[in-house]
Amino acid sequence: MVTLYLLFPILYAGMLKYLKYVWLQSSHPDTELLSVKSVTLLVPFRNEAKNLDAIFHSILHLDHRPFQVIFIDDHSTDDGRAILEEIERKNHDLDLQILILPSKGEGKKAAIETGINQASGELIFTTDADCILPKGWIEGYLQVFSSEQIQFVAGPVISMEKQNFLQRFQQIEWASILTVTQMGFFIKKPIMCSAANMAYRKSAFISVNGYQENLHHLSGDDEFLLKKFVQRFGEDSCVYNQNNRVLTQAEKNWEMLLRQRTRWASKWRLHKGDITHLGISLIPFLIQLLFLSSLGFLLQGGLGLVLFLYIWAIKIAFERETLGTVLKHFHISHPFPVFLYSSLLHPIYVVVVGFKAMFGKFEWKGRKSS
Numbered sequence: 001m002v003t004l005y006l007l008f009p010i011l012y013a014g015m016l017k018y019l020k021y022v023w024l025q026s027s028h029p030d031t032e033l034l035s036v037k038s039v040t041l042l043v044p045f046r047n048e049a050k051n052l053d054a055i056f057h058s059i060l061h062l063d064h065r066p067f068q069v070i071f072i073d074d075h076s077t078d079d080g081r082a083i084l085e086e087i088e089r090k091n092h093d094l095d096l097q098i099l100i101l102p103s104k105g106e107g108k109k110a111a112i113e114t115g116i117n118q119a120s121g122e123l124i125f126t127t128d129a130d131c132i133l134p135k136g137w138i139e140g141y142l143q144v145f146s147s148e149q150i151q152f153v154a155g156p157v158i159s160m161e162k163q164n165f166l167q168r169f170q171q172i173e174w175a176s177i178l179t180v181t182q183m184g185f186f187i188k189k190p191i192m193c194s195a196a197n198m199a200y201r202k203s204a205f206i207s208v209n210g211y212q213e214n215l216h217h218l219s220g221d222d223e224f225l226l227k228k229f230v231q232r233f234g235e236d237s238c239v240y241n242q243n244n245r246v247l248t249q250a251e252k253n254w255e256m257l258l259r260q261r262t263r264w265a266s267k268w269r270l271h272k273g274d275i276t277h278l279g280i281s282l283i284p285f286l287i288q289l290l291f292l293s294s295l296g297f298l299l300q301g302g303l304g305l306v307l308f309l310y311i312w313a314i315k316i317a318f319e320r321e322t323l324g325t326v327l328k329h330f331h332i333s334h335p336f337p338v339f340l341y342s343s344l345l346h347p348i349y350v351v352v353v354g355f356k357a358m359f360g361k362f363e364w365k366g367r368k369s370s
Contacts, residue, residue: 040121044111064138140244154193185240265357288347
């Protein structure tokens, strides 16, 4: 047993070094050509009244012109649609065709399909209503789509606020999510991405029948679609552009954060028969469970204390090195105490989310999981 705990931190450090190596591999498109395909941007929203002004003006500041924007209201119970219509009336742009539509079904996937049915663009871009887009976002993906082989492209999402520990913890956790996402694309086994920052060919979406087999699931508008694209067009048809970053809002409190992450983690049960996805989902949970189990060494005297400090010192040092590298890529830095406290808290956080995802239910914007 002691041998296991002596080797485990070394293996974990090796894994983190590999993730850092993968992250540092350039993901710049190898061409400066831009696809001339027309673009439609879809923004599904539900009860996002407070965020619609920010995302609307973020879209107005995008460099690319012309393109179509479709906001799809997923049966909001606030006055978001009326607010959006007023914002659109006051900010008319002749180079943007803006539509505000009610969803023809229930849930985010149905909202996206409503938008695609009305989309004039050959390329579909998607984001969320609580996001901020970089000015060159569309051009960043048009470079990738200059290759006809590419059917799907995704990029990183990270929270923008860092005023308190909770917000900084979320940025560090986002960094860990992004390293695993990038690794999946790097080894040609892409398994995760975020619908807040992705684009694909409309013809390819139609070819894979969209969300037909999983429309009833609250979550998974990104991963299920990615999986279908890989199966239909092959691993090389889907790429990741780590430089085309989208900002999102941090969750306001720990309860909301746990609820969101539980919703994300619960998707692992829906990928039946996918060993790669199952492994990527369970390995982090098992690793953090093993770290928590090392607390038992504190009850075993001086040698136990030394072994405990050995395990956690390696964990903290290599997590800071790897995740700090990712954050630096986005010009984000945190002092050592933030990494220290985040590293100490993270195993508890992951195990709680894991158990809630395996055995619990979640609620999202007034809707409960099945």
